[in-house]
Amino acid sequence: MENEYVLKMEGIAKEYYGNRVLKGVELKVKRGEIHALMGENGAGKSTLMNILFGMPVIHSTGGFEGTIEFDGKPVNIDNPHTAMELGIGMVHQEFMLIPGFTVTENVKLGREITEPTVASSIFGKSLEKLDKPTMAADTRKALDTIGLGVEEYAMVAGMPVGYMQFVEIAREIDKTGIKLLIFDEPTAVLTETEAERLLDTMRVIASKGIAIIFITHRINEVIDVTDSMTVLRDGTFVDRLETKDTTAARIAELMIGRKVEKLVDDTDEDNRVISDDDIMLSLKDFYVEMPGEKVKGVDLQVRRGEVLGIGGLAGQGKVGIPNGILGLYPAEGEIIFDGEKVEPSKLGDALHKGIAFVSEDRRGVGLLLEESIEQNTIFTSMQIQGKFLKKFGPITQFDKKAAKEHTLNMIKALDIRCTGPDQYAGRLSGGNQQKVCLARAITMEPKLLVVSEPTRGIDIGAKKLVLELLAKMNREQGMTIIMVSSELNELRSLCDRIAIVSDGKLAGIFAPDASDAEYGLAMSGVTEGGQA
């Protein structure tokens, strides 16, 4: 058969504002097969799917390079409508359903079946009447195909999340001539049994000759249901594998990959004494209600003097941990810090007890963009510890001289590139802003420093400086550091131990030199355990 592939994307490259996010990727999907598209966050999966779907974001930023062949013919997909006409459907991660409509109305939205009326013969097609029985019958057929027992006239509002997902699928397969269906992390919001049902449904759909692209982090699901897969890493094509020829460990390894660059020069001698009995911070049964980053029961111990990394994929809860400790989101559970209980519901309690925090959201949480570097540097320390204030009885006055002196020292020590302490923080580059955030944390002279995504959105040179600074504070001043990062490579180059969080729980704690496969599997939530 000459066109065995329903979809062939070759040499796909895409640049966003000078940043190459896809570098010559290929994706081939056969008819009626379930094909997994795998990769870490930022590997380029969404961009690739956006290209396939002709999303406006691609074309408003200068288009892409490469060719797409669909059903044996080269095609030019420049808007989502073209994609739909070709027979490409997508089941979205966030449901695109109208809650106040019935299942039928949702399934048939935009493709209603109508019959002529008197008004329509005069005023045109838009006044035709809905042919409800036919629409309902079509919907029933689609629902039966995927085995969803829900009534076609039920209202979508109030349905369990799992049902909504199936309604969404029903809508896609109801479209005539659908040849390729994309599932974007469909199991992320489902319970275990719902997820299993979904996988079964995918098999049913595929058996009808419809090809499926399945985007997921969950390796065990991939092993379970797919025929083949494409693995991406950092915008490059890693490999196309047949599922039967591979193993979970192999996939995990391909996804993570060892990057060669070394981010920290570890030339300083290490004479720290770290003991399992000297615990700085211990979390017991820790829950955080942070939207998108929920923590669902974590037990974690941080030893005095170590650098503990917390890694994991986006949305799995790693970022929730520091935000919960600092009381920025509602948290439950026990936090013991240096022998004292920290009350996360009391705003600022952790700060008062000597924990400093550098937020992952630099511009939103980390800085006063419209204020000077000086204000940004001293603010927390002034509010929490009363530094940089002159006291006249009960009246306090800002001590400008001391603040300026301190800020100048910080600018020098951290090599912040600026015009002076009075420059607005908002005018600095990302890397320098991050240094200002760090300067504020250091000004607190904390016993424990918690940094969240310290290198997000800054260039490689600045990254190195920031990481070296953290290493220096740990080695020279003995500061205990918790570092949360999406970049495993970064954690491995700096941390003594790395905790991997998956689905809000601790998937394991590993040594920095543990194998890629171990990390990959833990991140994908396959194994529990692992010790360092």
Add this chain to the structure above:
Amino acid sequence: MTKEKFKKALDVIGLPRLIVCSFFFAIVITAAVSGIDVASYFSSTLKYWGMWAIIVLAMIPSIKCGIGPNFGVSLGIVCGLLGSLLAIELNIGASVDAVLPGFGPWAAILFAMVFAGVSSWFVGVGYGKILNLVKGSEMTVTTYIGYSAIYLMCIVWFRAPFRSGEIIWPVIGAGVRNSVSMESSFGSLFNDFLGFSIGGIYIPTGILLVMILACLCVHLYFRTKTGIAITAAGSNPTFARASGINVDKMRVKGIAISTMLGALGIVVYTQGFGYLQAYTAPLQMGFVCVASVLIGGATTTKASIAHVLIGTFIYQGLIIFTPPVSNHLLAGTDISDTMRQIIQNGVILYALTQTKGGSD
């Protein structure tokens, strides 16, 4: 140059501000050319500058704490009016004068200010708590609250059981008159204090000193730990939270201080005006304050004392200089109040179009 430089300068100054300022200078020059007594109008401008400055200062804490311009400054104003009325009702001026001759008016204004300050603080705290419930639509709510406060107090003024003959409606034997003379209590106390004339211009030293003192206090307050925390809470609430600051509490503090400045401001204003005007007279004062500070260069998210001083001066100058000039040029018309309305509301409208939606 210079096209870019010009554009940059225009960006900094802002188009409406440029128009208003040019208009002001044009009016002043026209006045001078047409032989109007500029010196005497300039003296009035100085006087009204001092009288209004403190009420306009009330905009600073509310803008700094993140609530935006306080259209509801009338809440403070009614507290100030109540304090001034009580000073007359209790006859404080005369009774102190009997013991310490010459100190009567000072005691009366002190009493009025202390009462106004304390009562408005409590009112302001309640007001701030309401505003914390309506984050994102503060400007609308402050406007409504300002109007409601004035109209609610109309009922109170009408029936309040005052006894002093200077306050009550003679026929009813209670309530507050439309305008109450301050002559017996503290009228023109600051305005006349250490005043002198130079080259035909009268310098109201006392009121200007009070203005400077008030600005200094606000300046120093925003250099205290709490003041800096209020500014941070307004500038980036999530940042403030991450530094352990209770943002809602800071907003309440900011608006309470704003209300208090409004209360003290109206006492000073009444003192200079010579008459206390209750009922709907203060209805538009909130808008005047907002327009003044905006003309001075403030935005709905950033304001400084310099903005207050510059803006109040230009706004009051416009109001004082426009009538004689317009009468001179277009005899028989009353275009000046129309101009004032256009400028006042136009500037507010412009500022609102410049705000970025939502609270952050």
